[in-house]
Amino acid sequence: MQTTNMDLFHMLWFGQLCSGNPTNRRRISDSWGQGHYGAGSRTHKGLDIVCEDGSVVYAPFDVTLEGKLTVYNDPNKAAINSGINLSGGDLTFKLFYVRPDRVSGTVRKGERIGVMLPMQQVYPGITSHVHVQMKDKSDPTPYFN
Secondary structure: OOOOHHHHHHHOOOOOOEOOEOOOOEOOEEOOEEOOOOOOOOOOOOEEEEOOOOOEEEOOOOEEEEEEEEOOOOHHHHHHOEEEEEEEOOEEEEEEOEEEOOOEEEEOOOOEEEEEOOHHHHOOOOOOEEEEEEOOOOOOHHHOO
């Protein structure tokens, strides 16, 4: 049986990213802006998935952890200055605002990879979220059902 591109596409849909958000509900709009790909004057290069501060963050599918990342160089944003690089299937992507449990190895879909950082500390009133950004900065939206 031959695998088609559509089969691969469906295998790479993101599973639940954050506890408390089983459907990967997206950040729409709040006083800080919008969470869809391409939003805003600085052109938002990712997709924001709602996640409450302190919530567990899960592997969206079987992934390889490829190191911690620094989100900001601004010391005023130190509380949310962490994330992780991941790859799985043919995708390489980043999750911002996550304190990873570890930064290397492999993790199965649905296993814990970290904790959502305290976004309300830095952006009071924002819809707290994990920012999903593809390594090539393409639109991640098609990978979410």
